[in-house]
Amino acid sequence: MFTHLKAVEAWLKTTGGLPVNVKILIEGEEEIGGSNLEAYVAENAEALACDYAVISDTSQFAPGMPAITYGLKGLAYFEIHVRGAGRDLHSGTFGGAVANPLNALAAILDGLKGPDGRVRIEGFYDAVRPLEAWEREAFAALPFSEEAFRADLGVAELAGEEGYTTLERKWARPTCDVHGLWGGYSGPGPKTVLPCKAGAKFSFRLVPDQDPLEVEKLLRKHLEAHTPPGVTVELISHQGSPAVLVDVDSPGFRAAAKAVEIGFGVAPVFIREGGSIPVVGLLKQHLKVDTLLLGWGQNDDNLHGPDEKFSLADFHRGIKASAHLLDELSRAS
Amino acid sequence: MFTHLKAVEAWLKTTGGLPVNVKILIEGEEEIGGSNLEAYVAENAEALACDYAVISDTSQFAPGMPAITYGLKGLAYFEIHVRGAGRDLHSGTFGGAVANPLNALAAILDGLKGPDGRVRIEGFYDAVRPLEAWEREAFAALPFSEEAFRADLGVAELAGEEGYTTLERKWARPTCDVHGLWGGYSGPGPKTVLPCKAGAKFSFRLVPDQDPLEVEKLLRKHLEAHTPPGVTVELISHQGSPAVLVDVDSPGFRAAAKAVEIGFGVAPVFIREGGSIPVVGLLKQHLKVDTLLLGWGQNDDNLHGPDEKFSLADFHRGIKASAHLLDELSRAS
Numbered sequence: 001m002f003t004h005l006k007a008v009e010a011w012l013k014t015t016g017g018l019p020v021n022v023k024i025l026i027e028g029e030e031e032i033g034g035s036n037l038e039a040y041v042a043e044n045a046e047a048l049a050c051d052y053a054v055i056s057d058t059s060q061f062a063p064g065m066p067a068i069t070y071g072l073k074g075l076a077y078f079e080i081h082v083r084g085a086g087r088d089l090h091s092g093t094f095g096g097a098v099a100n101p102l103n104a105l106a107a108i109l110d111g112l113k114g115p116d117g118r119v120r121i122e123g124f125y126d127a128v129r130p131l132e133a134w135e136r137e138a139f140a141a142l143p144f145s146e147e148a149f150r151a152d153l154g155v156a157e158l159a160g161e162e163g164y165t166t167l168e169r170k171w172a173r174p175t176c177d178v179h180g181l182w183g184g185y186s187g188p189g190p191k192t193v194l195p196c197k198a199g200a201k202f203s204f205r206l207v208p209d210q211d212p213l214e215v216e217k218l219l220r221k222h223l224e225a226h227t228p229p230g231v232t233v234e235l236i237s238h239q240g241s242p243a244v245l246v247d248v249d250s251p252g253f254r255a256a257a258k259a260v261e262i263g264f265g266v267a268p269v270f271i272r273e274g275g276s277i278p279v280v281g282l283l284k285q286h287l288k289v290d291t292l293l294l295g296w297g298q299n300d301d302n303l304h305g306p307d308e309k310f311s312l313a314d315f316h317r318g319i320k321a322s323a324h325l326l327d328e329l330s331r332a333s
Numbered sequence: 334m335f336t337h338l339k340a341v342e343a344w345l346k347t348t349g350g351l352p353v354n355v356k357i358l359i360e361g362e363e364e365i366g367g368s369n370l371e372a373y374v375a376e377n378a379e380a381l382a383c384d385y386a387v388i389s390d391t392s393q394f395a396p397g398m399p400a401i402t403y404g405l406k407g408l409a410y411f412e413i414h415v416r417g418a419g420r421d422l423h424s425g426t427f428g429g430a431v432a433n434p435l436n437a438l439a440a441i442l443d444g445l446k447g448p449d450g451r452v453r454i455e456g457f458y459d460a461v462r463p464l465e466a467w468e469r470e471a472f473a474a475l476p477f478s479e480e481a482f483r484a485d486l487g488v489a490e491l492a493g494e495e496g497y498t499t500l501e502r503k504w505a506r507p508t509c510d511v512h513g514l515w516g517g518y519s520g521p522g523p524k525t526v527l528p529c530k531a532g533a534k535f536s537f538r539l540v541p542d543q544d545p546l547e548v549e550k551l552l553r554k555h556l557e558a559h560t561p562p563g564v565t566v567e568l569i570s571h572q573g574s575p576a577v578l579v580d581v582d583s584p585g586f587r588a589a590a591k592a593v594e595i596g597f598g599v600a601p602v603f604i605r606e607g608g609s610i611p612v613v614g615l616l617k618q619h620l621k622v623d624t625l626l627l628g629w630g631q632n633d634d635n636l637h638g639p640d641e642k643f644s645l646a647d648f649h650r651g652i653k654a655s656a657h658l659l660d661e662l663s664r665a666s
Contacts, residue, residue: 073425077523086487092406092608095538096450096508097482097499099492102533103446103511109439115561117429149430154419159432159563166430175429178436179526180517185534190410190571192536193512200435201518203525205428228448230492238523275425 001026003056003296003315007322019330023050027279037279041286052252053283054325056318058295061142061271066264066321068256069293071171071272072280074206074243076215079236080108080223081199082183089194098194099230102183105198108233111226112202113176117161117169119204121222124174124215129208129245131172135272139167142269171272174210178202201238205274212240241281246290255328256292263321294321334359336389336629336648340655352663356383360612370612374619385585386616387658389651391628394475394604399597399650401589402626404504404605405613407539407576409548412569413441413556414532415516422527431527432563435516438531441566444559445535446509450494450502452537454555457507457548462541462578464505468605472500475602504605507543511535534571538607545573574614579623588661589625596654627654 004024011018025048027037041048061067084101085094114120146166150158160169169175183198185191204215216237227233246253248270260268273293280291296318302308337357344351358381360370374381394400417434418427447453479499483491493502502508516531518524537548549570560566579586581603593601606626613624629651635641 075425075525077525079523084488089486090608091510091512091536092408092538092606094486094503095510095607096506097491097493097502097607098486098488100510102514103442103509106439106442106511106514107448109436110443113436115440153422153427153431155417155431155563156565157562158430159561160430169430170427173429176436177424177428177433177525177527178439178517179424179524179528180519181435181439181514181531182519184511184513186513186515186532190412190534190536191512192408192410192510194510195512198514199519201523203424203523205425228492229490230488232489273425274428274430275423 001056003318003322004054006319007326010319010323011326019326021050022326023048030279038282038286041282045286048287050287050289052329053280053287053289053291054256054294055277055280055291056294056296057277058273058293059297059299059301060295060314061269063298064266065143066260066266066268066317067271067295068253068260068268069273069295070246070248070253070270071208072244072277072293073171073174073274074210074212074241074281075203075239075276076206076212076219077201077203077237077239078216078219079199079201079238080105081197081234081236082108082231083197083234084231085194085196088196091192091194094194099228100194101198101231102195104228104231105181105183105200107228108223108226109178109181109200109202111222117159117175119174119176121218123218124204127209127211127214128174131168135172136168138270139165139171142167142271170274172207174205174207176202176204203239206243208243208245210243212242216240241276241278244277244280244284244291246292250290251332252290252292252329255332256294256325259325259328260294260321262324263319264317294318294325296321334389336651336655337387339652340659343652343656344659352659354383355659356381363612371615371619374615378619381620383620383622385662386613386620386622386624387589387627388610388613388624389627389629390610391606391626392630392632392634393628393647394602396631397599398476399593399599399601399654400604400628401586401593401601402606402628403579403581403586403603404541405577405610405626406504406507406607407543407545407574407614408536408572408609409539409545409552410534410536410570410572411549411552412532412534412571413438414530414567414569415441415564416530416567417564418527418529421529424525424527427527432561433527434531434564435528437561437564438514438516438533440561441556441559442511442514442533442535444555450492450508452507452509454551456551457537460543460547461507464501468505469501471603472498472504475500475604503607505540507538507540509535509537536572539576541576541578543576545575549573574609574611577610577613577617577624579625583623584665585623585625585662588665589627589658592658592661593627593654595657596652597650627651627658629654
């Protein structure tokens, strides 16, 4: 944000004007959910009308390797409650004769994703847009070490969908993760309870062109068919947003690439991101515009951490790129 | 216990002696784990030497239907810890590229028991003694309503191992129940954490002639073969006891059946129990004796509950049966 404000300041100081119209939308609620932003954008769509949005909330791929993020994953987040008998039971007296919601929850969660890393819900992949050949080549050309990634995580081996590299899995393939699960006894030692309820939170990361509402529909159908006998399930939908993909051949994207090259002295790489930036989808929905995600920071900047940092050199390069962006956009077509 | 003390008192008052030697072992630690009992019995095996043990800790099958419990299930109780990356991760940035211990835990737990209610561990059923024909007939003849059982539990349908009735499942078939599971985020709303660890407690109820140590061995082998890639598991064994089965044709069992018939005015039914009574296995192990489980109470006596009760009429019938037991045992051969 600050690099763009500085760029505007520089243009005004130097030429007394701006090469393109600039509208600045400042939101201070992102870290507390930001529930007012969507209503604001929807109500002020006309005043906010524009050709492109620009957000600098992403990172360079590596030091000296600026990046433009052209894809983000979407999200469909759920909570499930599994209920069995009307009360907790003794597993000696009742075990084996009545469904156990914890066993059932395990079966349901295990049923969501197979050992091959693929989501098992029928129709889940129908809308998935495959990676294009140029993307797989570009990702493979990036200086990314699976071995360093593995060692940093402290795992003996990486795991994911068969047939895809780690970057492809992280950036461009849908997946399913359980975020939390609970039920029964978790204190010290043994307790032979057969609990009456259990629950879990899980989500699917989505890719273009998956629709979170369609995924919810498929999931509900899947659960109807795969809920073990003797238990009931309640599914709560917490959050849904579609994935984002910006056309790297669009005039705005090409203008941004040129501006970054001028600002940083090197052409940017085009990357995708596994996370979601909800505002990007929101701007697409209400203003019908693509967002140019120009990241100036580094992956190890420790965003929101107690030791958050931002290199001054990158700050200056970012200002230069931001200033040139306005110029490039004014000549883009 | 009290009915047997009263019976001894009656014999001494009436005849000045007892028809058989009686040794009384009083343990007051059962509800706090009873960790001293085994050492005591082991050290005093000679002093405690006997032909049969008698415990009245079980119930009648129904009012007016006294029962002798000739079988108890055993138990093999475990706790499992599943670990993934060295730290919690963001599911957007890392999801799909590294194993999730919560998904892995679900897969492991689901892998323990199939939708047909059968334990999936190779070799688990090898030592299982099948129900005998007379047992299946006797169980089927008992006044047990699956529908009333289902309604009391508040479930839409009962569930368990295919091919067996509810009483057979409860009393005489091994099973696996998850008692508790935990991991990740369980607070309100969504949180897209990819947690680094998860855990669960689960147990197998065992039947004759399964050996809890052998079950542990088979389980460890199963886990070695079925642990998803990218996670490590630690298995902790909490408790193990074999099942118990008393020969209903033994002299002691026949003597007990006669004594109960005299005390209650009706022949007892022979039943089994899904729970474990660890002291029974302990006496078998150290004293090499079978235990006669003569229950005087009712299933709705609410043992340990705030409204625990015990019918005086059953108390008196129990005393009478206990007194006759000493006589019958003196003539048993």
